[in-house]
Amino acid sequence: MTESTRTRHFLSDLDLSAAELDEVLNLAENLKADPYGLTPLAGPQTAAVIFDKTSTRTRVSFAAGISALGGAPLIINPGESQLGHKESIADSARVLERQVSLIIWRTYAQSGLEEMAQYSRVPVINALSDDFHPCQLLADLMTIREHKGQLAGLKLAYLGDAANNMANSYLSAGVNAGMDVRIAGPQGHLPSTRVITAAEDRAAESGGKVTVTTDPAKALAGADVIATDTWISMGQEAEKEQRMTLFGDYQVNQTSLQAAADDAIVLHCLPAYRGAEISAEVLDGPQSVIWDEAENRLHAQKALMTWLLVESGLTDQSAATAVREACRG
Secondary structure (H helix, E strand, C coil), X not given: CCCCCCCCCECCXXXXXXXXXXXXXXXXXHHHHCCCCCCCCCCCCEEEEEECCCCCHHHHHHHXXXXXXXCEXXXXXXXXXXXXXCECHHHHHHHHCCCCCEXXXXXXXXXXXXXXXXXXXXXXXXXXXXXXXXXXXXXXXXXXXXXXXXXXXXXXXXXXXXXXXXXXXXXXXXXXXXXXXXXXXXXXXXXXXXXHHHHHHHHHHHCCEEEEECCHHHHHCCCCEEEECCCCCCCCHHHHHXXXXXXXXXXXXXXXXXXXXXXXXXXXXXXXXXXXXXXXXXXXXXXXXXXXXXXXXXXXXXXXXXXXXXXXXXXXXXXXXXHHHHHCC
């Protein structure tokens, strides 16, 4: 952890270096063990949590986490603010930064988050965009570490819609952690060249590996972790029948487990559709760690918010010292 007072934001998985990712995960484990041990938002300070998309896990985990850190969550639901409609994102950022300590935004365009961060002197957090879901990956990596004891060198296979935000984040965050990441989906539904290139660049630094393929068997061979996501994201409901056929060969099921390592674990960010991207047998089976993963959204996001506040110079010295100690693991 550095002594920099530059405002730090978390807009995509690669906004953290490999070393910083390790710090946040160490902090998350400490906060899980001692949920009220750090209260950087005591006051209570307010954190704005803005939703352009509906949510269950993101809403609950951020609201509960902000409260546990001593703060007050200000939930702004779709259509309840003038952000991006009657008022520009830049102007909204200038207003919010003077009244809240964090801005957390679940939205559509990545460019909106980038503009918000450009004009905000308090940390901006991507709670989901069309391009990335980095907070989910903090929880996923935390869960893998809990069950496997490490991240570096593990083989992670993601199957399904490989052009969506979850595939992008699995690829980016996985290689940042030094994992061997295999992304499998049908032609035309794979990560963009931009995302692959950025992941390859980070893998060269971290020791991770990147494989993008249309062959699910290649991705699954010996995998320690299997992950998937819904085939029908928000706004794609009209394509349901077509997508069910297109992604049929990429379902995570008992055959998938047989191709992976014997002790492979299964992740899904939820909501899940049993019988579509994942079979009920696997989702509810002994190798599923999905409910641990859902819980860990709370602990990982608490750690992220705390880390960003300290890195941005927005806590007092005693709080910063305590956080830095917890980040060491």
